[in-house]
Amino acid sequence: MIGRKKEIAELNKLYDKNSAEFVAIYGRRRVGKTFLVDETFAGRITFRHAGLAPNKDDAKGQMKNQLEHFYKSLLLHGMEECDKPKSWLDAFFLLEKFLQKIDNGSRQLIFIDELPWLDTPRSKFLQAFEGFWNTWACHRKNLMLIVCGSANSWILAKLINAHGGLYDRVTHEIKLAPFTLSECEEFYKSNNVKLSRYDIVQSYMIFGGIPFYLGYVDGELSLAQNIDNIIFAKNAKLKDEYDRLFASVFENPDFVKSIVNLLGKKNAGYTRQEIIEKLHLTDGEGITKNLKALITGDFVVKYVPFGFTKRESHYKLVDPFCLFYLKLVKELKTTNEKFWQQNTSSHLLSSWRGNAFETVCFNHVEQLKKSLGISGVNTSSSAWSKRADDEEGTQIDLLIIRDDNVINMCELKFYSGEYDVDNKYYKTLMTRESLLQKEVSPKTVIRSTLVTTFGLKKNEYSSVFSNVILMDDLFD
Template sequence: MIGRTKEQEELNRIYERKQTDLVVIYGRRRVGKTYLVNNTFKGRYAFHHTGLSPVNESGKAVTLKDQLESFYLSLQMYGMKKGARPTSWLEAFFMLKKLLTEKDDGSKQVVFIDELPWMDTKKSRFITAFEEFYNGWCNERGNVMLIVCGSANSWIQNKLINNKGGLYNRITHKIKLLPFTLKECEEYFLSQNIQFSRYDITQSYMVFGGVPYYLGYMDGRLSLAQNIDRILFDENPMLKGEYENLFTSAFDKPTKTKEIVEFLFGRNLGYTRSEISEKFSDISGSELNKILSALEESDFLIKYIPFSDGKREEKYRLSDPYCLTYLYFIKGQKKKESFWQYNVNSSTLNTWRGLAFENVCYRHYPQIKKALEINGVEANMSMWIKEKNDDSEGTQIDLLIDRADNVVNLCELKFYSGEFSVDSSYEEKMRTRDRLIMEKISRKKVVRNTLVTTYGLKKNAYSGIFTNVITMEALFDC
C-alpha cells in the first residue's frame, strides 16, 4: 500500500489496546478510506458491513427495509444462522450483539461498518440504535474495535464528531485521510509501472489532485495528455458522472453545496463568509457553517485570513483540483474529444497551469516550509491582493508566509517548462510590491522574495531579486 504508514501504525496500535474503541475515519470521497481499513485488517474482521448507496440502480431512494435486508445478509456471511429478518435497527444491532457474543474468544473483535451515513435513512432511528450498540454493549465488552467511515463527511461531522447526544465524547480516535502528496503519487505510478516525469506528475496533480481512485485510471501505455482525454474528455469518459456523484453521495444538501462550490470557483482568491452568506441568503447561518465545514473536511476548500486585512475575516477558496478542472474545462462546454492533446501547448492550458500550480503549492505548504528550513518556526500562510487605484498599480502575492522569526516570505509561484527568467520590468514590479508590503508589516520584520517554480531560476542581472529559490523537486520531498 502506498503511503498511509502513519495511519496503519495508528490503527494497529489501537488494535493492541486492551479496551473498546470507536474509530472514525473520514476524508474526501475516493481518497481510499475503505482500502486503508481492508488492507490493515484483512482476515481479522469479526464483522464487516457496507451500507447501500442511497439511490439504487433505478434511481429510486433506498429504503430502511433495503438497508436492513443488506445488514441481515452480512450477519449471515459472518456466521449468524438464518432466522427472522430484523424490522428495526434496534433489532438488527441486537442480532449483531448475539453474533459477536457467540464468536467472542477473548481476543480483540474488529467490527468495520463502511458507508455508515448511508444506513441512516429517514425516520429509521438509526443513530439511536447505533448509540445503544456502542454505549450500552461494546463498552461493557472491553475488547471491541468499532471502525466506521463513509463518504458523507457532513453526516460524519454532524452526527458523530460533533454529536451532542449519546455519542458525545465517545469517539476515541479520529483519522482524517488526506489525498496523496506529489511524492506518494510518484510512488503509486511507479508501483503500477507507469513512467511519468515529475513535470507530468505535477500536471496530473493539477488535474486530479492526489485522489488514488482517479489515479487508478491511468494507463502506462499512454502519455499524460492521452490519459487526461481518456479519463475526462472521451465520448464515454472514465469519470463520467463523477462530479455530480461527489455531491449526491457525500453531502446532506448536495444541490446547495454544489452551488456554493461553483460560486467559490468564480473568484480565485475566494470569498468571505459574509459574502457567501449574502449570495445564499436562503440558507441559515448554522446550515451554511455546516456546509462550509463539510467542504473543508472533504478537502474541497482552504480557509485563510488575507494578509493585513484589518477585519481579519477568513476567506474560503476552492481548492479541490478535480472540481476546479471540471468547472474550468468541462461544465457547460461542448464535448471535445482529444481536447487535451490538441491544446497541450495552447495559451488556454498555459494560463490554467499557472493558476493550478498555485493550488499545488498551497497543498504542499509543509514541503515549502521544509525547503526554507523553517519547520520548527511558527508561521501563517496567507495571500494578499492590492486593488489598482488612481495612486498605484494593483499587485498580488500568490503565497505569503508570515514567520515568527521576523521574516516574511513573499512567494512567486511559477509553472514553467524551463528556468524562470526575470527581466527589468518584472524586477521593478517586485520592488514596488516589496515597498507596498513593507508599509503593512512591523519594522522589525524583513521581506524575502521567494520563487517556487519547476526548474529553477535563470541567472542574469535581475535574478538577485529572489533571496530563495525552491524547485519542483522540493515539492516531492516527504
C-alpha cells in the same frame, strides 16, 4: 500500501490494546478510507458491512432495504438464519448475539463502511447504534469498532462532536488526507506508470492526490492521452464524477455545488458574507454546516488573508479536481475527445497550468517550509492583494508569514525551462515588495521567493529573489 504509514501504525496500536475502541475515519470521497482498513486488517475483520447509497426513487423503502442488507451481511459472516430484523434495535441485537456466539477471547474487529447512509429518515438508526455501543460494545475489552463514511458533516456532527448519547464515545478519529506529490509519485511507480515529475505535477493539477483517480492512469499512454481517456472521451471514467462527488455525500448537493461553483471563480475565495450575498442566501445554519463539510472534505480551506481580521476569513477552493472541472470541463463544454492532446501547447492550457500551480503550492506549504529550512517556525499562509487607489494595485500568489519576523513573498511559476526575469518583471517585484513593506512592521524582513519547476536563469535581474524553490523540493 502507498503512504498512510502514520494511520496504519495508529490503527495497529489500537488493535493491540486490551480495551474497547471506537474509531471514526473520515475524509473526501475516493481518498481511500475503505482501502486503508481492508489493507491494514486483511484477514482480521470479524464482521463488515457497508451501507447502501441513498435512493431518492425509493425513499419509503430505504430503511427496509438497509435492514435486509445488514441481515444478509450477518448471514454471509456465519450467522444462522432467523427472522429478519424489523428495526435497527433488532438488527444490532442480532449482531450482539452473533459476536457473543463466536467470541473465543481474541480481538473482534467490526467494520461498518458508509455508516451515514444507514441513517435514513425516521429509521431511528442513531438511537439503536448508540444503544449498541453504550449498552454492550463499550464493555467488551476485545472489541474494536471502526466506522467510516464520506459524509463528513454527519460523522462530525453525529459521532465526533455529538452532544447526545454518543458524546465523547469515539476513542480515536482519523482524517484521511489526499496524497502529496511524493505519494503520487510512489503510487505511479507501484502501478508501473512512468511519468516525469513535470507531468506528475500536471496530473496533480487535475486529479489532486486522490488514489482512485490516479489508478485510472495507464502506463502505456502519455499523460495527455490519459487525460483525454479519463476526462474527455465519450465514455470517460470521470466524466460524471463532479456531480457524483456531491450527490453521494451531501443532503442538498445542488446547494453545495452552487457554493463550490462560486468559489471556483476567484482564486482568493470569498468571505462567508460575500457567499451569502452572491448566492442570494439567508444567513442560517445551512451555509455554516455545508462550509464546514467542504473544509472537512479537503475541498475548501478557511484562511485569513494578510491584512484582514478573523471576521473577514475567506473560503478558498483548493480541490484540484473541482477547480479543473469548473474551468476546463464545465466552462468549455467541449465535445472534442482529443481535446488535451490537440491543445497541450495552447495559451488556454498554459494559462490554466499557471493558475493550477498556485493550488499545488498552496497544498504543499509544509514542503515549501522544509525547503526554506523553517519547518520548526510557526507560520500562516495567505494570498495578498492591494486594490489600486492612489497607489498601484498588486497581487501576491502566496505569503508565508513567519513568527521569526520574516515574510516569504512567493512567486509561483510553472515553466518548461528555467525562469527568466526581465526588466519589466523585476520592477513589478520591487513594487510589490515596496507595497507589502508598508503593511508590515519595520522589524519584518521581506524575502522574494521563487517557486518554479526547473530553476532560475542567472542574469542581471535574477538577484531579486532571495530564495529559489524547485519543483523537486515539492516532492520531499
